[in-house]
Amino acid sequence: ISTRSGNYWTTPKNMGPMINSALWDSQPSLSPDGKTVYFASKRRGGKGGTDIWYSKLNQAGIWMQPVNLGDTINTSENEISPFLHPDGVTLYFASKGHPGVGNYDIFMSRMVNGKWTPPVNLGYPINTEKDEMSMIVDATGKTAYYASVRDGGYGKQDIYSFELYPEVRAGVVTWIKGHITDSVTKRNLPATAELYHLQSGTLVYSGSADGMGNFLACFHQNGDFAVNVTHPGYLIYSDHFTVEGDYGKTPFLKEILLKPIAKGASMNLRNIYFDTDSYTLKPESDFELNKLYQFLKNNQGVTVSIIGHTDNQGSEAHNLTLSKNRAEVVVKYLKDKGIAVTRMTSDGKGAGSPVADNSSETGRALNRRTEIIITSFR
Known part of the structure; x- marks a missing residue:
């Protein structure tokens, strides 16, 4: 895994033996808060040939034992290319095992009350008699990109874009991007930022800024949000903002100055x-x-x-x-x-x-x- 720090990407770091087995592990998709990874794996203990698994990051920064997504998602055939949308609840993946149009088809499932709903085949002409896979969906929840083997392309698997029909769209998301510095020295701070949805009482995001003092948090709810930033030796930064209506293309930008305790x-x-x-x-x-x-x-x-x-x-x-x-x-x-x-x-x-x-x-x-x-x- 590599993270962006300023204008550069860090040297990739192996995610460790919990994620990487002796067999095939690939196609990772991170949750919006970066604390859960979904991936395809041929590891033992699955339902079929290739299954979709997930692992959570503990407080020590170590990936935990992966968990199979279970019979609702995985079949006795292959499930691959998971993509968890930044709304945090909509999962797209490709499957050979669920009833479909062709070989690999694209399916959608949502997390409802802690459980994945039965997958929905996106149907023709999104899926064809050949292979469709590796789909991602933008922040509006409407525009999708995927690889498809179909007539009229330039090679075997070409990349296509299309608009999803309403029933299979993900939730609209926006994001808050912050830059944290010392108010006196202007030094960048790797402080902890938290985003809290006031109406539901839920913590939407909790994470540390990078070495350049930057953090990015995605969310898809309307309502009132509290922002708190803390760092040892500094006062609390407190702010709030309200999100209403169609907000998917307007991020919230925050220049955050932390005051030293004095x-x-x-x-x-x-x-x-x-x-x-x-x-x-x-x-x-x-x-x-x-x-x-x-x-x-x-x-x-x-x-x-x-x-x-x-x-x-x-x-x-x-x-x-x-x-x-x-x-x-x-x-x-x-x-x-x-x-x-x-x-x-x-x-x-x-x-x-x-x-x-x-x-x-x-x-x-x-x-x-x-x-x-x-x-x-x-």
Whole structure:
């Protein structure tokens, strides 16, 4: 396996004995988060001649024992050229064993509730009486490319492109691309980036940036997303964005500056949410509150002041009280998790310290935030 670092590809690294057997192992396809690989193999223990298998990457960066995809996907014949679409749930592959038009045909299956659905033959004229294989599908889920042996080509297996009909399309995906640097030295940082879907409460992506500080995460859901970036010795980077409608061709680009931990340094946490005009925490706040807890747990020499901020909707006195109550709720959350109260103070500024124009909803959303100031660091 090789990864891209800046403008270059790293020297290929053997994926190890778990993936590579004494027989034939080939045609790998990685999941969007890079932590699962699907591949074709003639290894022992399969259902037929060549089967599709998968392996997961553990926390130590080691590929685990491969698992056969089972009877739904694999037959007593050959299944080859798996391609897991970046939507993470749509699998295309070629098979001799499932009922088809010709020799190798292209099939599609989806992951639903943790199980692969019965494969669907893409039908004629996508499949012919000869061989079709090695199909990939673009980010829109509509355009496919594959190798086919058919009349009118230039040789044996030629590459063709076509539009998939709606029933077999993959989900539309977009991606976030980030570049992480030290805010002071501008040095690239191999920090950990996480993408969290707030509505469903699911972690969409977790991975480390490369040596040039770059990371790329694909996702296919609409909704609100929290972005967190962490690295030892630095404050938490917090941001969020909303994805709506037809978004497949518009990536999100982030230039991320991480601040070193220092007395007086501050971070604005933008994914701590409260009920409207209330200091009751919403469930979607748990992801970021836990990040703050981990930060304080990992940096025992840090003490903080937790400051609540509101927008300008409401009276000055009301907003001041509301912001103080919200800050106190965050302190209580951390205390209940085991952080000593002697390490934390709280205060509220109401709408008195805006970071954006309160005349727009976008600006007001930026002003509603929880600020963490480092009061001491040893």
